Amino acid sequence: GAKYKGRLLGTMGDCAVFSFQESKNMMTGEGGMLITNDPELAEQSRMVRNHGETVIAGEARKYLAQTIGWNYRMTEIEAAIGLVQLKKLDGLNDHRRMLARYLLDRLPSVPGLRYPVEPSQAHHVYHVFGMTYDEKRVGIPRSRFIQALVAEGIPAGSGYPRPLYHNPLFQERMAYGKQGCPFTCHLYQGTVSYAKGICPVAEDLCAQSALWTFVVRPPATTADMDDIIHAFEKVVESIPELKEQSHETTI
Template sequence: MGDRSPRRVRGTLRHPPHGPKGGVPHHRGRQGVLEQGIRHRGHGTPLLLRVRPSQPQQGLAGRHRGKRRCRPRVSQGGFPGRGTAPPGALPKQPVLRRVADVDTARGVLPDDARRAHEAIRAGLVSALALCGGPKTRRVLFPPYPVIGEAERRAVLEVLDEGRLSTFIASPGAQFLGGHRIRQFEQEFGEFHGARFAVAFNSATAALHAAVIGCGIAPGEEVIVPPYTFTSTATCALMHGAIPVFADVDEETFCLDPKALEAVISPRARAVIPVHLFGQPALMDELQQVARRHRLRVIEDCAQAPAATYKGTRVGVLGDCGVFSFQETKNLMTGEGGMLVTNDASIAEIARLVRNHGEAAVSPGEARSYKAEILGWNYRMTEFEAALGRCQLRQLPEQNRARQRLAAHLTRALGGLPGLRVPPLREGCEHVYYVYPLLYDASVWGIPRARFLEAVGAEGIPISGGYVKPLYLSPLYQERRAWAFRAYRGDVSYAEGICPVAERLHRETMLLIAVVRPPATEDDMDDIAAAIWKVWEHRKELT
């Protein structure tokens, strides 16, 4: 990347280097405390140093006793010395920046920036936190989920009304739950362009109902990717069907259409593509394969609410789609889920499945507990629906905030060898449930585990891999589910059946989960500064 200006990372974002070329930058002639960031020497190589103006610092609780402390300045709606959150977004939660004054006698950095630079260059101290140097970031990233005044009011209104869950098996509106549940279903369905939306207490429950609603029978096969949350596969086992795993695409991490076609057998009845991390799967190609083999298509949209594929929101591209509202999701209600479909039969069966399989009795008759099909208690409460309605109204702006943060981080990491941001597919809108990267150990010269250890020591939450490919767990290796007892097929769960997923898990996948509001672009600069810093000092890790 041609532009490696200091504006790309925290610490030089607003103050480009002054003084002679190659010298340590200073801010308006003031000396300062050395803190990690990036500046650039004349030849474009980033040097991981930053100077902060000298001032009393907030120490960690119980540490640095006797040092002078001062009250940190907190700008309204943001963090000390940092930018503010996107407008209209989120409750303001001030966070204290805790950076202790340091000195060489204690094995850390002196106040004078020039001497600090010389100390690092001379090898007297290490720049890497893992090797005893100062951390890039000493405070936690802002917490998630974000709960504002609108959510608080909505929950209190439910408490004041006193009707917390109103499902009954008698004719009338309450056969379908309380009025907030029905309003949430209507609004969610309209938002996604679906004729029907059915609320559940989890996405796992909704996936189970989708398998039943699509007519999958026990002993039949449902094809799923192995790189996904466990319930994408166990929803088939819950109904006596058998998951068959097909490998993922290395660019989108979603189901590979060629791998799908390769595992189809005469027993196959459905496929569940997952829009992983917020990126839509290759739906045109997957649906072409599904149509050729008469497979039902159940979209797992748990991580991709409002993501679009060629102008259409995910969830209505297949026979039905399932969303999750667990508290880490882009739209959260604590727990909860939703099934959307344009198929009236799927919607009707889903409603029965979530409410004990009970059908409404005739007018005037007492409730008979007559079960039409086997059902469960998969019902959402009015609390979750109240939260969901608030969160749905905020979802477009929340997703735009994630996209802005992801774009900023991508620019800040541009040109960094051995780390690749997967490209966005044309015609797709990514909503960044998490931010993925691909790591090349041959370029870095250190194993991924060592890289993760070093970046984590800088105060940056980062993880390697996502989940172990599901078929490698004991549930499949030992055929522990009752569904396998009656199965007469020859499905394989051997190691190596999905080499791309296994390589992502063991070698190349990196995930950053804090690329989301209420974090700011300054927080993204912390992430970039830490990673660039580890790159500059990677030889210390060998």
């Protein structure tokens, strides 16, 4: 997976959580995985996954709930798929890196459009091929640029529409029960704010500057990357025309 200074990113904290939903670098359809080198945290996680129960290999189930837990168990079929996918993961990520490098070496230079950058001590695995978009410098709205790419047959989009804290869950303090939990928890004496503007970079990415294309991944080939390159070249050449169309629409 992704690395920084030679260390896998998922090993840099107390635990790491991975999603295996169908759009991820490794997929099982649904499900995920938590990894940790802390035995106590591992045991607590297993109980949360399994109705709050401790399961001991070779012993009968005792139906003793020892903490709040849910049914987050992965199915056997998903787990079997995951075991095989895990063996393929390095090769799949190498393929993503190859496709991304192919694009980066050939995509046209566009003032206001910034392609992914891989610092010297980093190892990128390109979950998506993410770019940043400056509407003022490019000359047309991000939405218009994306529409033009999609019209050329290239799956592209703007990513997530809003930061997490802009969701009604946080903005309206949708709580458990009628007492406002966890937003009114007495254990925290500070003031929690989810006001718009607290993460300006994230808000800008969601609102106007993030641009993704989704097909820089297996089983795509360099021929598919050539299609992306040609589409970008065509859209870039059409910017004056697209700018005029946008101006007419605004008027």
